[in-house]
Amino acid sequence: MTHSLLLAGVVLYGAPASGWAQSPANATPSTPSVTVPAAAPTDLGQVEIRSNRNNDTEVRRESSASKIVIGREEIEKQGDSTLGEVLKRLPGVTVLGAPGRGGAIRMRGLGGGYTQILLDGERAPAGFSIDSLTPEQVEKIEIMRAPTAETGARAIAGTINIVLREGQKANPDDLKITRSHEHGKGSSMLSWVHNLKTQPLGGTFTLSAMDTLRADESVTEIDSDFRENQVRLSESSGRRQGIHANARLQWKGEQGKTLTLTPFLIYSEYAAQGRIDARALTSTAITDTALTDNESRYAAARLNGQWAQRLSADDRLELRFGLGQARYDQHITQTTLISSSPALLSNALDEQRFTSRNTSLNGKWTRVLDNGHQWVSGLEHEGIRRVEEASPGAGDESGNLKARTERWAAYTQDEFKINTNWSAYAGLRYESILTEGQVSEELKSNKSQVWTPLLHALWKPDPAKRDQVRMSLTRSYKTPTLYNMVAPLRYSRDYPISVNNVPTQPDRVGNPDLLPELATGIDLGIERYLDGGGVLSANVFRRNIQDLIRYQTRLQNVSWSSQQRWVSTPQNVGDAITQGVELEAKFRLNQAWAEAWPVDIRSNVSFFRSKVKDVPGPDNRLDQQPGMTANLGADYRLRGVPLTVGGNANWNPEYDTRRSQEQLSYQGVKRVLDVYGMWRFSGVTALRLTVSNLLPRDYQTSTTFNTGGQQETSRTTDRNWRNVQLRLEMKI
Numbered sequence: 001m002t003h004s005l006l007l008a009g010v011v012l013y014g015a016p017a018s019g020w021a022q023s024p025a026n027a028t029p030s031t032p033s034v035t036v037p038a039a040a041p042t043d044l045g046q047v048e049i050r051s052n053r054n055n056d057t058e059v060r061r062e063s064s065a066s067k068i069v070i071g072r073e074e075i076e077k078q079g080d081s082t083l084g085e086v087l088k089r090l091p092g093v094t095v096l097g098a099p100g101r102g103g104a105i106r107m108r109g110l111g112g113g114y115t116q117i118l119l120d121g122e123r124a125p126a127g128f129s130i131d132s133l134t135p136e137q138v139e140k141i142e143i144m145r146a147p148t149a150e151t152g153a154r155a156i157a158g159t160i161n162i163v164l165r166e167g168q169k170a171n172p173d174d175l176k177i178t179r180s181h182e183h184g185k186g187s188s189m190l191s192w193v194h195n196l197k198t199q200p201l202g203g204t205f206t207l208s209a210m211d212t213l214r215a216d217e218s219v220t221e222i223d224s225d226f227r228e229n230q231v232r233l234s235e236s237s238g239r240r241q242g243i244h245a246n247a248r249l250q251w252k253g254e255q256g257k258t259l260t261l262t263p264f265l266i267y268s269e270y271a272a273q274g275r276i277d278a279r280a281l282t283s284t285a286i287t288d289t290a291l292t293d294n295e296s297r298y299a300a301a302r303l304n305g306q307w308a309q310r311l312s313a314d315d316r317l318e319l320r321f322g323l324g325q326a327r328y329d330q331h332i333t334q335t336t337l338i339s340s341s342p343a344l345l346s347n348a349l350d351e352q353r354f355t356s357r358n359t360s361l362n363g364k365w366t367r368v369l370d371n372g373h374q375w376v377s378g379l380e381h382e383g384i385r386r387v388e389e390a391s392p393g394a395g396d397e398s399g400n401l402k403a404r405t406e407r408w409a410a411y412t413q414d415e416f417k418i419n420t421n422w423s424a425y426a427g428l429r430y431e432s433i434l435t436e437g438q439v440s441e442e443l444k445s446n447k448s449q450v451w452t453p454l455l456h457a458l459w460k461p462d463p464a465k466r467d468q469v470r471m472s473l474t475r476s477y478k479t480p481t482l483y484n485m486v487a488p489l490r491y492s493r494d495y496p497i498s499v500n501n502v503p504t505q506p507d508r509v510g511n512p513d514l515l516p517e518l519a520t521g522i523d524l525g526i527e528r529y530l531d532g533g534g535v536l537s538a539n540v541f542r543r544n545i546q547d548l549i550r551y552q553t554r555l556q557n558v559s560w561s562s563q564q565r566w567v568s569t570p571q572n573v574g575d576a577i578t579q580g581v582e583l584e585a586k587f588r589l590n591q592a593w594a595e596a597w598p599v600d601i602r603s604n605v606s607f608f609r610s611k612v613k614d615v616p617g618p619d620n621r622l623d624q625q626p627g628m629t630a631n632l633g634a635d636y637r638l639r640g641v642p643l644t645v646g647g648n649a650n651w652n653p654e655y656d657t658r659r660s661q662e663q664l665s666y667q668g669v670k671r672v673l674d675v676y677g678m679w680r681f682s683g684v685t686a687l688r689l690t691v692s693n694l695l696p697r698d699y700q701t702s703t704t705f706n707t708g709g710q711q712e713t714s715r716t717t718d719r720n721w722r723n724v725q726l727r728l729e730m731k732i
Helices: 002-014 056-062 072-077 083-087 482-486
Strands: 067-070 093-095 105-107 115-119 138-144 158-164 174-182 185-196 201-224 230-252 258-280 287-310 315-338 348-368 374-390 401-417 422-439 442-459 467-478 517-529 535-556 565-588 600-612 628-637 643-652 655-658 663-667 670-680 685-692 699-706 711-718 723-731
Touching: 056 067, 056 517, 056 535, 072 138, 083 093, 083 138, 105 115, 105 158, 230 287, 401 482, 422 482, 442 482, 467 535
Parallel strands: 115 158
Antiparallel strands: 067 138, 093 105, 138 158, 174 185, 174 723, 185 201, 201 230, 201 711, 230 258, 258 287, 287 315, 315 348, 348 374, 374 401, 401 422, 422 442, 442 467, 467 517, 517 535, 535 565, 565 600, 600 628, 628 643, 643 670, 655 663, 663 699, 670 685, 685 723, 699 711
C-alpha cells in the first residue's frame, strides 16, 4: 500500500492541471454536480449550496504559515465516536497504543511534549485527554507544521489547535443518539448541539453524555536473569460514565466590540474489575492469581473569555483571560488469591490524587500598515499550581509534591505581501518559564528563557494559477515536564533500600537542572489547489535538536542507601536530528479520470527518519518514532438512492527503538480498517452504521534491557476487537 500511495501522489502531483476534469468554480470534492432532467420535475431532497470563497481549503491556501484546516464536514464524515479516531487519519499524525484504545497524539511520530495541543488557542488543562472530547464538540481542527509567534514555539513537531463548536443562528439543533457493541459489551452516547437564536447574545451549547463498557485483555511473557521467567494473563472489564459540556457565547456591540465566553466542563467516572493469572515457565507448580480493582474520577472546569474592540480603522485590541481547575482521584488495589513460593504477584495499593489550578491573561494588538503589512504584538501570562498526593506505585509521573509553574511571554510578528508573487511572515517570541516544587522539605526550582525567531514565506509562481511553494525557517523548543524536574524520590517497590535493586525496577528521581530542548527547523512545501476543489501537496522537514532529554538508568552510589542502586533520572543527553517527507492528495476521482465515478479520495503518506547522536545505532531513533504512516480513504454518494458509503485504511509498520545502549523497545505493526454507510431518510434525519477496526489483529510491544551481564525481555500482546456502531442523526 505504501508504494501505491507514493506512486499515486507523485503521478497526481506531476500531472498537468489541464489533465483534471474541470468543474464549476464553486464545486467541492464532496458535492458532485447534478444534472436535472428537463422532462419532468424531480424531488431533489436536501440541496446544499456551498461557497468556495471562505471554505477550509481557501483558509489553508491563503495562510502565510503552513496550516491544514479540517472543518465540520470532514470531522463528522466517518462517524467517529472519539476525536482521536479523527486525528489518526490526518497527514503526519499517529496515535500510540492498540487500535481502538486511544493513546498519545503525535505529529511526525514525535511525542512526549514535542506536539503542542491547544484548546481554543490555549494549552489544555492538566490531566486532559483528547479522547475525552467527542467530534460533536469540535468546530474545526487546525494543524500547523511550523510554529508561529502568536500560537507559541513549544512545538518542535507542530501544533494541533482544537476549536470548539461555534453557533449558527440559522441552523437547527443537532441530536445524535449512538449505540455501539464491542466484544460482548454495549455502549451508549448522546450528543446535543443547541444553537442560540437570541439577540444581541448568540452562540451555541454542546452537551455529550456517554456510558461506555469495554473489555481489556493482554498476555505478557517475561524472560529474565533477574527474576523467575513467567507468563501473565490480564483480563478486566471496565465502565466509564461521563458528561461533557461546552458553550460559545458571543455578544456583539457597536464599533466592532465583541465579548466571547467559552465555558468548558468535563466529569467522568471509571470503574474496572480484573484478574491476573501468573505462571512460571520453569515449573508448572509455581502459579499466582490476583484480583484487581480500579476506580477513578476526573473533573475539569474552565472559563475562557475574549474582549475585542476596534480602536480605529487600522487598530484592533484583544484581551483574553482564562481560569480553570482540574481534580483527579484514582484508587487501584491488587489482592492475591493464590500465592506460591517464590511469589510471582504481590498485594498492592496505588493511590493518586491531584488538584491543578490555572490562570491566564493575554493581550494582543493588531495594526494594519501601509503596503499590506499586518503587525501583531502581544503579552501573555500563565500560572499553574498543582498539589498532589500519591503512593509509590501510582505511576512514573506521580508523587507527593506541591509545585507551581509561571510563564511570561512577549511576541511580535509582521505578515505582509511583497508583491503579487511573494508574501512573508516574520516573528520573534520570548518566553520565560519558572518551575518550583516542594518535595518533602526540599525546594527545587528551574528557570529557563528562550528566544525564538520565526520566518515563513509563500511564493506563487503564477498568481493567476493555484500552485504555490511554502518555506519556513524557525526556532522551537520543548520544556522539561514538571515531573522531569521536581519528581520526588520513588524507591523500587520490590527491592528495599537495604539491598541492591535491578535495572528493570530502578529508583526514580527528578532533575531540577534540566535545560529545555532547542530545535532549529526547516520546512519546504509544494501545494497544488485543484480548480474543482481538492489539494495535492508535498512537504519536507528537518529539525536539529539540542540538549535532548532522555531517562537514563545507571548503577550509582546514592545518599538514601548504603548499597549501590539502579537509578532512573532524566538527563540532557546531547543532540538529535529528525527529518521526513509528507505527501497528501485530496480530490474527486473524476477530476483525474473523466469516466470515473465521483468518489472523494483522501490519502496521505509520511516517511520519518531520526537519529540520537549519543546513542549507538541501529534504530537510535527519537522517542519511538515510526518509519512511516499512511492513510487511504474514500467516500461515495450513490446515485438514485440516499446512501453514502466510505471508509479508511490506516497503516503503521513495526519498528524498534534503541533508547540507550542497554535498552531496546519494539512496537508492532498496526493496520486499522474503518468503514461506514449513511442512509438519509430526509433532509433532517439520517441513520449511520460505522464498523471500526473491521479486521482486528493483536498488537504487540516489547522491552529489552541488557547490561552485558544480565538481561530481561518483556513481551506484551494486547487484544482488540471490532466495534459496531449505529447512530441516529437528527436536526430538530
